[in-house]
Amino acid sequence: MPKTTSETIHEFTAHVKQTNPNEPEFLQAVKEVTEVVFPFIQDKPEYEKSSVLKRLTVPDRVIIFAVPWVDDDGTVHVNKGYRVQFNSALGPYKGGLRFHSSVNLSILKFLSFEQIFKNALTGLPLGGAKGGSDFNPSGKSDAEVMRFCQSFMSELYRHIGHEKDIPAGDIGVGSREIGYLFGQYKRLQNEFNGVITGKGLDWGGSELRPEATGYGLIYFVAEMLQKKEESLDDKRVLISGSGNVAQYAIEKALELGARVLSASDSSGYIICEDGLSSKHLAALMKLKNEKRGRISELADEFDDITYTDNASVWSATIEADIALPCATQNELDEDQAKSLVKNGLKLLAEGANMPCTQEAIHIFRKDKILFGPGKAANAGGVAVSGLEMSQNAYNQSWGKEKVDEQLKKIMKNIHEQCYRQGKDGNHTDYIKGANIAAFKKVAGAMLAQGIV
Numbered sequence: 001m002p003k004t005t006s007e008t009i010h011e012f013t014a015h016v017k018q019t020n021p022n023e024p025e026f027l028q029a030v031k032e033v034t035e036v037v038f039p040f041i042q043d044k045p046e047y048e049k050s051s052v053l054k055r056l057t058v059p060d061r062v063i064i065f066a067v068p069w070v071d072d073d074g075t076v077h078v079n080k081g082y083r084v085q086f087n088s089a090l091g092p093y094k095g096g097l098r099f100h101s102s103v104n105l106s107i108l109k110f111l112s113f114e115q116i117f118k119n120a121l122t123g124l125p126l127g128g129a130k131g132g133s134d135f136n137p138s139g140k141s142d143a144e145v146m147r148f149c150q151s152f153m154s155e156l157y158r159h160i161g162h163e164k165d166i167p168a169g170d171i172g173v174g175s176r177e178i179g180y181l182f183g184q185y186k187r188l189q190n191e192f193n194g195v196i197t198g199k200g201l202d203w204g205g206s207e208l209r210p211e212a213t214g215y216g217l218i219y220f221v222a223e224m225l226q227k228k229e230e231s232l233d234d235k236r237v238l239i240s241g242s243g244n245v246a247q248y249a250i251e252k253a254l255e256l257g258a259r260v261l262s263a264s265d266s267s268g269y270i271i272c273e274d275g276l277s278s279k280h281l282a283a284l285m286k287l288k289n290e291k292r293g294r295i296s297e298l299a300d301e302f303d304d305i306t307y308t309d310n311a312s313v314w315s316a317t318i319e320a321d322i323a324l325p326c327a328t329q330n331e332l333d334e335d336q337a338k339s340l341v342k343n344g345l346k347l348l349a350e351g352a353n354m355p356c357t358q359e360a361i362h363i364f365r366k367d368k369i370l371f372g373p374g375k376a377a378n379a380g381g382v383a384v385s386g387l388e389m390s391q392n393a394y395n396q397s398w399g400k401e402k403v404d405e406q407l408k409k410i411m412k413n414i415h416e417q418c419y420r421q422g423k424d425g426n427h428t429d430y431i432k433g434a435n436i437a438a439f440k441k442v443a444g445a446m447l448a449q450g451i452v
């Protein structure tokens with residue numbers, strides 16, 4: 001294998017592909033970083049000499065385990081559990097757990113790889129990790145979800161700790177699952193500490209953690225707009241998803257005067273031409289967080305909402321200034337990107353992780369659409385998780401205003417780093433900015449810590 005110093009980007013990509021077969025999502029995430037970072041390090045021998053980029057693409061540790069559990073009828077099931085501890089150059093491993101039938105090693109490696117850079121941008125001392133299972137909580141009873149979480153934690157607890165690896169939620173892991181996971185950890189370890197973030201407010205959680213990713217996304221968008229001397233006021237905004245990130249992105253966008261036109265779930269999407277109101281949002285939150293129902297039910301409840309079944313919101317032909325994909329990876333493809341641009345799109349920011357395919361990103365970059373990549377734009381969640389860890393360490397509980405102020409400050413700072421590194425004449429390439437700013441931090445720490 002050639003040394004990194006003499007490698008071309010093509011050889012490097014081929015090497016990563018060959019050593020990670022059948023992992024398309026992971027390769028996609030590496031490619032996005034490599035396209036920007038490879039040219040950046042070409043004239044910097046210190047990075048090349050110690051193969052920093054190559055070492056960054058190999059996880060420190062991957063743990064895969066069986067998760068047996070019993071359903072309410074007494075039938076025994078088994079799922080796969082995972083924890084990918086990718087890089088700890090900047091601090092203990094940190095990243096969410098995802099419970100969804102699509103979960104596999106490729107998806108978790110992409111998510112944990114992204115998490116390294118995202119955590120670096122927050123400025124908090126956190127490494128990158130991600131984990132989860134191909135278990136789908138949807139349609140399961142509370143008792144089944146509890147038994148699954150207990151079985152999952154019966155293995156995971158050996159590998160985590162408040163100074164080692166601190167998981168959190170993600171798709172399919174909300175406050176209910178965090179509660180069951182934490183309860184089992186506490187029982188097995190006989191320790192009450194901040195080993196998981198996203199905890200309930202009465203037992204070690206932070207104010208604004210549920211809101212953090214969605215609010216943070218909108219704070220980031222507001223910063224992007226401000227550089228163009230614009231604001232969210234009266235902007236037409238398309239949002240996908242109706243889970244944690246989407247709900248609070250809608251809430252903050254409405255507060256800042258935007259007209260939010262849509263929301264979706266994996267069955268279909270809703271459109272409200274006049275813009276969703278706080279009344280619509282309250283109904284959506286109740287539907288999703290309490291009844292665990294389908295988004296189509298909102299169209300039954302409100303005359304001014306239409307529902308389209310079995311389709312993506314990105315296929316809707318509707319004029320919009322801003323798009324915020326907040327559902328899942330690769331939800332927005334090339335044709336949909338073209339259609340958004342044709343319908344007046346000016347800015348896109350990723351609430352979800354890697355929601356745009358590479359072909360879609362090329363369209364947005366070609367047309368100079370302002371593009372906020374997920375590793376920067378959706379970092380508000382992990383930022384407030386970091387604040388939850390600080391509160392736990394000092395036995396403190398901060399008020400909402402203090403947490404919100406810190407969140408705003410962190411998102412402003414992330415934006416500033418991306419802007420500085422990505423500004424090119426009148427346009428800002430936030431993908432370039434985010435990747436270089438984050439890489440410099442992680443690579444600097446790796447160099448300082450030697451070949452470990």
Ligand code: NDP
Pocket residue numbers: 169170171172173213241242243244245246264265266267326327328329331351352353378379381382
């Ligand atoms: P939730 O589980 O709360 O919500 C996910 C939403 O996306 C649901 O509306 C879900 O619909 C929809 N969805 C999931 N899979 C698909 C699919 N294949 N096609 C269409 N829609 C789909 O998750 P979150 O809101 O927490 O996470 C959303 C995204 O944001 C993920 O990419 C996550 O990694 C990312 N993220 C989350 C953070 C957080 O703090 N929660 C932090 C940073 C990033 P349905 O209910 O039908 O499944």
